[in-house]
Amino acid sequence: MLAGTNLTLWRETTRLFEGLSFILPPGSALLIEGPNGAGKTTLLRVIAGLTMPESGSVTWNGTDLRSQLQSGVLQLAFFGHATALKPEISARANLQFFAQLAGQPARVDELLQVTGLAACADLDVRLLSAGQKRRAALARVLLSGAGLWLLDEPQTNLDKAGRQLLQRAVQTHLGGGGTVVVAAHQALDLGSAPVCRLMLGMD
Amino acid sequence: MSVTPSSPAQQAPAATLGLMTLFAAVLKRDLHVGMRRWTDASNSALFFILVLALFPLALSPKAEVLRMIAPGVIWIAALLATLLSLHLLFRADLEDGTLEQLLMLPYPLGWILLAKTLAHWIITGIPVVVMAPILAVTYHLPASALTVLTFSLLLGTPTLSLLGSIGAALTAGLRSASVLLAFIVGPLMLPVLMLGARATDLALAGEDPTGPLYLLGALLMLAVSVVPFMAAAAIRVSAD
């Protein structure tokens, strides 16, 4: 269960959010909406423990989320603007590294199949199209076996088939009791899972 | 296409890697990527050669002069070459999001950064250590001094890379950080420079160089134990 309590963050002199609180039981999704610059990505980063809020805390099952991450109790998958793929090596090599760190070295081929990258898996990532890179990043998310997914504008650069793949993945994850936090412009079909909507940037 | 979840999404702790396997995995990948970006790596080696070519041209090609300045000059060239290559250490990883992914893993960040710094040293430092004795011949250094020079560089350049990694971590997110990096990290590197040059000087004079060499080793041990914590803290700041 993901919970944020009394989160406040300023960026320079703008107050992005103040006293923000939410509770997300397993199997539900938090949808963060708002115009550009409202702080959607920043809130995701606060949840991920990358950015520190001025005040407030983010907890997982009652304990501080960052310490849960560091002790390995919780695994987090962050699907953001940056793909975290090294352009100089192949998609397969990139995924093998992450698979090894996640303790799942055998699943790389399966996920390359699932994301439709089997054909171009051995090409250097710099030779792939933007859509293919995003699919590879999605494969990384699927590899991680994480309980909490943080998705920042996940549909960017995905074609129709890619978006369908994403939606199915998210719905399956939610169906299995996982938690998802999404920052999005476009509507993402989250199936029948309970959704909590958060609107940023309205004053 | 169907998507199967890898494990119950309400998860049990996944198998995590042992520290040595983690170290090897990060090292292997960084070496792999680094080899592909060999133009970056060769920059520091070429710079090393360039600096060593400048001194005879600017001062004097006479053997006595060159022999006298060789220990200091070669060490300065090694230090400058290290400074030049440092800004690359974490920048790419920060920019393409790899660093963030590593930050969210349940592994000690300092250990990961140590593996990265080692990979960086292997790619940029070892060429310097290998070329130094060859170029030192052009400075008329005798064989006894050559061995000590090489050994001092072998002990000293990893320390330079480690100290530099703190600066690289602090400036990873900044634009045009090279000069600032040199300024931040330069003073920290001075003891290594002085000890390395001194050891070679002693060998040149026919005296016993082991004192400074032991101290270089001690500094390396100190750096390996302390730097990873500082670099990890610095990376967290840069990734904010």
Add this chain to the structure above:
Amino acid sequence: MWTWFFRLASPPHFYALAGTLSNWLLVPALILVGVGVWGGLVLAPPDYQQGDAFRIIYVHVPSAYLSMMIYVTMALAGAIGLIWRIKLAHAVAASCAPIGASFTFAALVTGAVWGKPMWGTYWEWDPRLTSELILLFLYFGYMGLRGAFENLNQADRASAILAIAGVVNVPIIHFSVIWWASLHQGPTLSKLEAPSISWDMLWPLLTMILAFTLFFLGVLAMRVRGEVLEREVQSRWAQDVLRGATAASIR
């Protein structure tokens, strides 16, 4: 008891306190400088070796001592800010840097001035002066790093880490430089080692050191006030202060 400490860390309380504090520090500082200068320039006898030239130590030594003490203070403040996340500590660290750099510069200049009658040149690579020069680079590195970050929070934390790395290194660098200088048997700037400094010469020196320290603390209090006001400019208490100040100046 700890409530006092945390109350101190609250910016508006600190602002008010530092205002009174700086006056209480600067006035005694000025008085002590007067006393020390009188003692050092007038009362102390000329040195049997250096004549009157040694008197520069009454400015050089306090400056050098302070340059190092301020660096340690800066690192300590940064560490406190980093570990306990107290914003005021970061403001203190930021305020220390220019003061410390100035004292370092003063130490270098007075050292060069001292060097002229002693060595005949303004600069010899004496271990003390070389250490001071390196310290100046450390200060500039710190200030440069601070300035390079747009986000203040990042600047605070990054510079705190740098200051801590510097503090760990300062003893190593200092001893390395002394060892290096001893190898080359260079000239050294010192009146203090020996044979032994007489009390007539010593008490003005101690007075000046104390005076400089009080001066530093007074100026630091003033700087931190300004720093805190700037950081919290959007808050109510700061707006009140500024409005009050503007009203006062209009009157």
